[in-house]
Amino acid sequence: MINEFDLFKDFLHQQKLRWTPQRxxxxxxxxxxxxxxxxxxxxxxxxxQDPSIGIATLYRTLKLLVDCELVEAHSFQNGKKTYERMFHVRHHDHLICTSCGKTIEFEHPLIEKYQVEICEAYGFTLKSHKMELLGICNNCRMKNNNPPFL
Amino acid sequence: MINEFDLFKDFLHQQKLRWTPQRxxxxxxxxxxxxxxxxxxxxxxxxxQDPSIGIATLYRTLKLLVDCELVEAHSFQNGKKTYERMFHVRHHDHLICTSCGKTIEFEHPLIEKYQVEICEAYGFTLKSHKMELLGICNNCRMKNNNPPFL
DNA sequence: TCTATATTGATAACAGTTATCAATATCAAC
DNA sequence: GTTGATATTGATAACTGTTATCAATATAGA
Structure with a gap:
């Protein structure tokens, strides 16, 4: 079964770039x-593991990993980027409790289908998506004694 | 009918901050x-309108507008923040081009419906949600003309 | 082994944003 | 309206995350 290392190696070779210990x-x-x-x-x-590695090499390598679609970059409010593995990982969305921070992962095939339709309608090639449902979980609602809809 | 200016004024007053011509x-x-x-x-x-206004005042004022929930801040791939009006505006989701940063707003009632169903299934009370579809817009696809690896 | 050239680490440069500070404006109390 | 405590301002220095530069080095095909 193909793995991330082979895929990255192939990508580098194809682009006439080199496979190095740092990468x-x-x-x-x-x-x-x-x-x-x-x-x-x-x-x-x-x-x-290796204190001699420079920060620039890390940024450069992450950019390559994004280019070959093994990794996806996200930007959040604080201005920092985060990187997420994109290979051999099943996509899922998040349900997040704004009270206790608990998160539940879920999938919904129909929502995914509509997402594709929307992108097609606007001429976009869909690469990925992020959906977060923010709410109050059962536990927190009981604890705070809040009515179910508030 | 209450408007943004009154709301901002009230917010400032409540926080013992001041209503200024710049704001x-x-x-x-x-x-x-x-x-x-x-x-x-x-x-x-x-x-x-007023060339004497400093950039710092703009940033400071936008932060206040975010604090009082009239405005929402977003960070996209290119590292720049954008600001979006949040009052007297219907909820919508975003289609974002990861190449040029172009965003398109859309609504999809069925997706909203499924979101509610998912929340109910997990015992969550839905408060809000965020959905971002990330892709490449028509323009960028034409311009770059480079097929994705894989 | 040899050689063209990709890669490296250190660091300067860069962009967007935030902190600092002295001068000024605001507004509640009088 | 005047006063005075203090919030605000504009200019700009500082800061942060990221990218570009460059000389030394490593890689890989011949």
Whole structure:
């Protein structure tokens, strides 16, 4: 079964770029994270293994990983980017309790279908999506003694 | 009917902050835009009316407008924030081009319906949601003309 | 092994945003 | 209206995350 390393190697070869120990290590450590990874955490963990690696190499490698679609970049409010693994991972959306922070992952095939339709209508090629439903979970509603709809 | 100016004035008063001509003008010009406003465009238009206004005042005022929930801040791929009017505006979701940053607003009643169903299934009381479809717009696809790897 | 050239780490540069500060404006109390 | 405590302003320095530059080095095909 094809894996991320082979895919990255192929991509580099195809672009006449080179497979280096730094690139291997960065991908390796990136894959050891789950969910959204911040440059900062990634860089810390990388430096444990090899303190000589420069931050520029990390940014450059992440950009390559995004180019070959193994990784997706997100921007959040605080101005920092996060990076998310995009290969061998099933897509899902999030239900988030704004009171306790609990999150539930879910999928909904029909919603996905409508998303594609919307993109087609506007001439977009859909690459990914993010959907977050924000609400109050059962637990918190009981605890706070709030009525079910508020 | 209550309007943005009264709401902002009340908010400032409540926080023991002051109602100034600069704040009035910034809100006024902000409201003359539609959709997602970039600081840059906003600042240009403001300086036409009063070239003495400083960029810091613009940032400070936008932060206040976000605090009082008249405005919502978004961060997109290119690292720039955009600001969106949040009052007297119907809820909508976003289609975002990850290449040029162009955004299109849309609504889809069926998707909204399924969101409610999902929340009910997990015992959540839905408060709000955010859905972003990320892709490549027609323009950028033509311009770049580079097929994705894989 | 040799050689063209891609890659590296250090760091300067850059862009967007925020903090600092002295001068000024606001507004509640009188 | 005047006063005075203090919030606000504009200019700009500082800060943060990211990217570009560059000389030294590593890679990989011949």
């Amino acid at each position: 291997k290590m960065i991908l390796d450590i990136f894959l050891s994270f789950d969910g959204h990874v911040q440059i900062e955490s990634l860089y810390e963990k990388i430096r444990v | 009035k003008m910034i809100l006024d010009i902000f409201l003359s835009f539609d959709g997602h406003v970039q600081i840059e465009s906003l600042y240009e238009k403001i300086r036409v």
